[in-house]
Amino acid sequence: MAQGTKPMLVGAGRRDEALVPGRPRRTRGDALLAAVAAAFTALQLLLVRPSMGLGWDEVVYVSQVGTEAPAAFFSAPRARGVPLLVWPIASWSDSTVLLRVFLAVLSGLALYLALRAWRRLFPARVLAGAGALFATLWITLFYGPQAMPNLWVAFGALICVGCFVRARLDRLDDRALWGVLAGAALMSWMRPTDAVYVTLPLLAVALAARNRRLGAALAAGLLAGGLQWVIEAYVSYGGLRERLNEASRIQGDLGWNLAVDDQLRSLVGSTLCRPCDIATPPVSVYAWWLVLPLLAAYGLALAVRSGRTARTLIPLACATTAAFPYLFLIGYAAPRFLLPAYALLAVPVADALFHLVTAPSRRWRPAVAAGVGLVLAGHLAVQYAVLDRTVERTTASRVAWARSAAELHRLGVRPPCLLTGYEAIPVAYYAGCDSGAMTGHNANTTRADILHTARRVPVGALTGPGRKPPHHARDWEPHRLDGLDVHLAPAPLAGGTA
Numbered sequence: 001m002a003q004g005t006k007p008m009l010v011g012a013g014r015r016d017e018a019l020v021p022g023r024p025r026r027t028r029g030d031a032l033l034a035a036v037a038a039a040f041t042a043l044q045l046l047l048v049r050p051s052m053g054l055g056w057d058e059v060v061y062v063s064q065v066g067t068e069a070p071a072a073f074f075s076a077p078r079a080r081g082v083p084l085l086v087w088p089i090a091s092w093s094d095s096t097v098l099l100r101v102f103l104a105v106l107s108g109l110a111l112y113l114a115l116r117a118w119r120r121l122f123p124a125r126v127l128a129g130a131g132a133l134f135a136t137l138w139i140t141l142f143y144g145p146q147a148m149p150n151l152w153v154a155f156g157a158l159i160c161v162g163c164f165v166r167a168r169l170d171r172l173d174d175r176a177l178w179g180v181l182a183g184a185a186l187m188s189w190m191r192p193t194d195a196v197y198v199t200l201p202l203l204a205v206a207l208a209a210r211n212r213r214l215g216a217a218l219a220a221g222l223l224a225g226g227l228q229w230v231i232e233a234y235v236s237y238g239g240l241r242e243r244l245n246e247a248s249r250i251q252g253d254l255g256w257n258l259a260v261d262d263q264l265r266s267l268v269g270s271t272l273c274r275p276c277d278i279a280t281p282p283v284s285v286y287a288w289w290l291v292l293p294l295l296a297a298y299g300l301a302l303a304v305r306s307g308r309t310a311r312t313l314i315p316l317a318c319a320t321t322a323a324f325p326y327l328f329l330i331g332y333a334a335p336r337f338l339l340p341a342y343a344l345l346a347v348p349v350a351d352a353l354f355h356l357v358t359a360p361s362r363r364w365r366p367a368v369a370a371g372v373g374l375v376l377a378g379h380l381a382v383q384y385a386v387l388d389r390t391v392e393r394t395t396a397s398r399v400a401w402a403r404s405a406a407e408l409h410r411l412g413v414r415p416p417c418l419l420t421g422y423e424a425i426p427v428a429y430y431a432g433c434d435s436g437a438m439t440g441h442n443a444n445t446t447r448a449d450i451l452h453t454a455r456r457v458p459v460g461a462l463t464g465p466g467r468k469p470p471h472h473a474r475d476w477e478p479h480r481l482d483g484l485d486v487h488l489a490p491a492p493l494a495g496g497t498a
Contacts, residue, residue, distance in 0.1 A: 029124025033115045036128050040135040041108030044144040047384070048391055050100040053398030055271075058147040059429040062099070066090040069415075070434040072425050073444040076237060076246035079149065079229050081190035086147045100145040107144040110155040111135060117162035117179055118347060121311045129350035134343050136380055138269070138387035139335045149190035150336040154343035156186030157198045160221070161318050161344060164202050165311050167214055177217045184221025187340075192226035193247070197325055198340055201317035250441045252331045259326065262333035264289060269390035274332035285386065288379050292345055299348030302355055312348045319344035398426075404481040405430035411479060411488060413458040420450060421462035421470070422484055438470070447472050454489035461487045 054062055060072045064083040067090070083090075085106075089099045111134075115127045122130075134140055134154075143151045160183025167176035180202075187195035199218055206215040233243035248254040252274075262276035267286045270278060296316055303312035323341035326333070357369040401423070408431045413419075417433040425442065428435035436445035451472060453459055461473035462484055469476065469487045476487035 026119075029119065029127075030116065032124050032128045033119075033131065034112055036115070036131040036135065037108045037112035040111050040131070040141075040144065041104050043135070043141055044104040044107070045101065047387055048100075048104075048142055048145055049395060050097045050104075050145065052100070052391065052395045053096055053402055054426070054429070055146070055394065055398065056423075056426050059426050061147050062086055062090050063429055066094065067092070068094045069429045069432045072429065072435055073437070073442045075250055075441055076243050077193075077250055079189065079191055079226075080232075081152065081186075081225070082147050082149050084189070085152065090147075099147065103147065104145040107151060107155075110152070114155045114158035114162070114343070117159045117166075117183070120166055121162065122347060122351060126350050126354055127347070129354060130346040133350055134346040136383055137342060138383045138390065139339060140342070141383075141387055142271075142390055143336050143339070148336060150194075150339045152190045153187045153194045153198070154339040156183045156190065156195070157318065157322065157340045158343050158347075159183030160187065160199065160218075161202065161315050164205075164214065164218075165314050167217070168205065168209070168211065168310065168314075171213075177213060180214065180217040181221040181224070184218050185225035188222045188225025188229075190225075192222075192229045193244075193325075194322065194340065195222055195225065198318050198322045198344075200321045201314060205314065254325070254329045257329060257331035259328065259330055259333050262331075263327060263335070263338065266333040266335050267386070269386045269393070270333075271336070271390065271394065272332075272334045274334075276333050284378075284382050288382075292342075292349060295349040295352045296345050299352035299355075302352060303348070312351070315344040315347055400482045401426045401430050404484060404486075405432075407479070407481050408433075408460065408486065411486075412491075413460055413488065417458040417460070418450070418453050419460050419462055419486075420445070422464045422467070424462050427462060427484075459489040463487070 060074060060078065061082040063069055063072045064074065064080070065087045086099060086103070089095075089102045093099070111131055115131045118127050118130075140151065140154075160180055163176040163179025163183060166173050167180060170176070184195060184199060187198060199222065202218055203215065205211075206218060230240055233240045237243035237246060259276075261280075262273055264286050265276055265278050265280055266273040267289060268278065268281035270276070296319075300309075300312050300316055303309050319341040322344065323338055326337040330337075353372060357365055357372055359365075404427050408417075408419075408427075413431060413433065415432040417428075417431065418436060419428040419431065419433045420436045420438070424435040424437060435442075436450065437443050438445060438447060438450075447470075450459060461469045461476065462481075463469050463486075464484055467485070468474075469478075469485075473487040473489075476489055479486050479488065
């Protein structure tokens with residue numbers, strides 16, 4: 001081999017065939033990926049209302065750096081990646097619309113970069129198809145403009161795994177090593193435990209191949225993204241083990257819990273299925289979920305037959321380990337938990353679909369292409385229907401929080417103030433108040449602290465309709481809000497001195 005030349009990557013055709021096209025084709029391919037990413041951003045802004053208020057988890061993340069309200073309680077499983085992600089907007093503006101537009105554009109750019117990480121491994125049309133399949137899931141579109149970590153773990157997984165495969169096949173590809181580090185850091189920055197599950201197969205491959213450079217890049221990325229989380233564990237939780245145990249308790253005590261059926265039922269648009277006691281949706285809603293592993297297996301069979309096993313097997317292995325804890329270790333479900341797995345499955349699934357419509361001559365087969373097109377059209381229609389219902393329902397709940405906050409302001413509850421009890425975190429954020437809880441996953445105060453605070457600022461105890469308030473608030477003044485009740489501390493207490 002001539003000095004300075006790089007070994008060719010394994011191609012989609014014969015063994016050891018390069019997939020590196022000439023510059024004009026590469027430019028066209030990059031433009032195709034950019035078009036998919038731009039469409040992803042446009043669909044978010046069109047279908048997911050930018051004016052939709054912040055959700056419960058978003059409130060927790062945004063409040064850490066925002067100006068709207070005091071920082072909400074930050075529980076053990078959470079990481080500081082999302083607050084840093086939204087900081088450029090939330091640190092100076094309380095505009096939800098501006099934040100959503102910012103995140104939609106940023107997620108479109110992230111999708112483009114994640115697909116480009118695979119550019120030397122698969123043809124551009126396969127990658128564009130993978131991007132389109134992933135980007136048109138209702139889950140991906142719904143969370144694209146939201147301040148939540150799971151989609152960003154998915155982008156990090158695509159970057160990390162794609163660059164890992166490239167670096168494994170071409171030891172001189174230094175840019176791929178940096179991509180491995182960056183992708184691992186992004187995942188660990190957002191959710192350290194998810195990053196570990198995604199990278200388990202990569203660490204095993206690097207160890208088996210005794211590839212120190214790949215192993216070091218992975219370890220450095222995980223450490224760079226997760227170091228703050230580990231330090232915070234020792235500062236605030238008494239150690240790493242204690243934080244992991246607390247995170248496990250909050251998530252229902254991790255152990256053998258078959259949640260496959262819960263995840264399937266949540267596909268109807270339930271953003272959090274806990275407990276997941278809803279009915280099984282029509283088969284049209286979850287048919288794609290059952291077909292997905294079959295197409296992935298078909299893609300793997302094609303890869304093995306054509307001598308390019310690694311580039312398909314590795315992402316499938318990482319998708320499996322990414323999904324495992326959310327299918328078998330947690331006793332509840334949320335569709336967003338599986339976004340990293342869907343992102344990694346999208347590439348081999350797109351490869352399988354293109355083979356279906358072009359094999360064996362590599363030319364389009366009109367009849368098969370028409371059949372696949374009809375199925376995909378039906379799939380997209382279902383995804384849009386679920387997304388539309390989810391946006392409507394979610395928007396309504398957040399409007400109710402805003403109305404409750406407005407009513408609290410009318411009753412004299414204005415910052416500085418404290419709200420406790422049922423849905424205290426989101427309602428308090430909308431009202432500009434601090435929030436507190438004596439029990440549950442977000443416990444951060446005591447009865448004595450609440451009564452002490454009530455001597456200085458307005459304090460309210462929120463309850464669900466018809467529910468009794470806590471004992472210390474039984475004599476407080478009751479009021480009906482939008483979908484919940486509040487008991488306000490007496491004015492003499494609220495206007496008194498400590």
